[in-house]
Amino acid sequence: MPVELAAPIETDLLPIGGVRIGVAEAGIRKANRKDLTVFLLDEGCAVGAVFTRNRYAAAPVQVCREHLASEQPIRAMVINTGNANAGTGTSGLANARQTCSALARSLNLHHEQVLPFSTGVIMEPLPMDRLLGGLPAALTHAAQPQHDSGTHWLAAAQGIMTTDTLPKAASVAGTVDGKPVRATGIAKGAGMIRPNMATMLGFLATDAAVSPKAASDLARRLADVSFNRITVDGDTSTNDSFVVVATGRAGNNPIEDIDSPAGKALVSLLAPLAQHLAHAIVRDGEGATKFIAIEVSGGRDAAECLKVAYAVAHSPLVKTAFFASDPNLGRILAAVGYAGVDDLDIVGIDLWLGDVHVVAQGGRHPDYREEDGQRVMKPSQIHVHIGLGRGNASETVWTCDFSHEYVTINADYRS
């Protein structure tokens, strides 16, 4: 049961001018499910992306990096679920390249203008016959008129799911540089999921005009406040990817610098969308019963705030305590202590659970009563705030609790 998360409604999803989407049932791993998605991008789109840092980066991630580094503007993306094409060596690379070439041929593009993405089982060969056989149906679907509804975006959100219990999609609209701007995004899956259904994928498109360099910065900036700040079990997939497409149809003066006023306005518009999608992944985390924000303030720099936040977010002891609604201060403080901030003085530590000040000066707050702690641990959404008392940096990460269901899901034999 996802935590406070509902399926997106088709009519809430805004189509983005310059982006056409087609989804097909290619039977890649299972029959009768949407598993192949193409994004077709009009000329003039700028595309930025960030990828997993895992040294076992999957073949499609390697090919994406090559194609983004080439001189060719990106004009299409192809995404399959059911198979991650990871740990597949040189034949996996060849399959990812062949996928791009096949789609490029149909669209009269250069193969480097196509980005490939895969998610699903690891270490099994990509079933190329089924994947390539499904492309015509996806292109036919993409050729349907789609300028006045979110139908195709919802289909794409469904078409990239693995063990997700709900599709994840949302839209925002606002103004940038005096022009109306909209954006729609989809995402899937958290962690390394049963059975090896790896990968977090996020795709966000806006009709704002952005230079190629700024699109790349935009992807990084948005990821750093959303997809790069969530964790379910600490495991980093081989295929994680987040892509931002800017089609330019909004007609604003192209944004060259995301720190310009217009750039900042765009970041402010898109950041909540990226966060919504990232949070949806955590809310739908395996076995999650609670959605937990961990804010660390008062650090000397962002890096040490993140160290502390992740130490708490990854502690199995903290996560099981959240599952039990147990205000277990000792476990949180112990995680703060071993986070790797070597010269941390524990006398500066404060801790709040929700609105309850539970730790002051490194020890139990004199006014803290256990029943107050228990009260704030009951809800399905919990805010933990740790003050380090040594600087002005702050960071927030989001995670979920650790339940019996997590073990059940991940201890299941692969089917």
Added chain:
Amino acid sequence: MPVELAAPIETDLLPIGGVRIGVAEAGIRKANRKDLTVFLLDEGCAVGAVFTRNRYAAAPVQVCREHLASEQPIRAMVINTGNANAGTGTSGLANARQTCSALARSLNLHHEQVLPFSTGVIMEPLPMDRLLGGLPAALTHAAQPQHDSGTHWLAAAQGIMTTDTLPKAASVAGTVDGKPVRATGIAKGAGMIRPNMATMLGFLATDAAVSPKAASDLARRLADVSFNRITVDGDTSTNDSFVVVATGRAGNNPIEDIDSPAGKALVSLLAPLAQHLAHAIVRDGEGATKFIAIEVSGGRDAAECLKVAYAVAHSPLVKTAFFASDPNLGRILAAVGYAGVDDLDIVGIDLWLGDVHVVAQGGRHPDYREEDGQRVMKPSQIHVHIGLGRGNASETVWTCDFSHEYVTINADYRS
């Protein structure tokens, strides 16, 4: 149910000349259980120790560090279970000091000659009346003759338990520098345990003669092949301590350098004992059903081997796969990939599960059959070997799997 671990037998435990042990029931947290232990050390003993690196080091750990740094030779140790005296601020420090002073007064020692240790609930005041009230009984017990049996060692192993399901103790005997040498050790508890029953403690005494400087090196060297190479859930307690006492009764020429021939002989004799105790902690890990050795070889240095070994040992996805006896290569390789060895070339990776070569050159071994992987994952003890193919360093860490029982234990409300 601990994994392949039996309770120690009293007659297998060798008393160590120069060490007297007394154990009492002080009622520190629960009535009618051994919870207060004193070690009395004859003059001439050398004592070395290593402690948690957690910044939230508990009060007794802080006092131990001070006392070991003083000029006073250590002559006694006092250990309580039931309360960790951690997260207790200045009053906690005062309580740890008062404990040392009280025991020192009874023994006509300086308070800096006493080392205090605590394990149990965090952030609650140490019940000083009960602790101090129990000291006379512990001293009376220590005054009993104990030179011909392991009764007192077994009582101490019981007296330091928290959620351990079995006491942990063992002995070894051999020769160093032509003299018969023996050693006995006890240990307790793994991880940060219900309900905040924190802490791993290990105490090892040998009758070998060792200089104070070499005793300190010996504690570090032994910890680095035993207690510093085990992990249950990755959480580091506030109270972890490992102490080595060398009484000198064996009559060998005092060892000044643990890398001398006699020093190496002593390390070789004691390392298996320290490992046995450390492994016992993992075997008795919360909810453990499997005992897993993770060996990483072919690294450029020990640090990168440990990074990879711990990334695998801490991955909840790997640990749940072990629980399910699932030879899930993708999860292991993904953990290798995100371990933080930045320039790791995955083409050099080999992986063996038991005697089955499952991954070669970074991909599935051509001869690997899933049924072979399943066969080697069935037993309760599993050896995982990862080859990095880029150097000559190697390291091994030991861990256990991640079961439903772990969540049950740690999600329980504190009693």
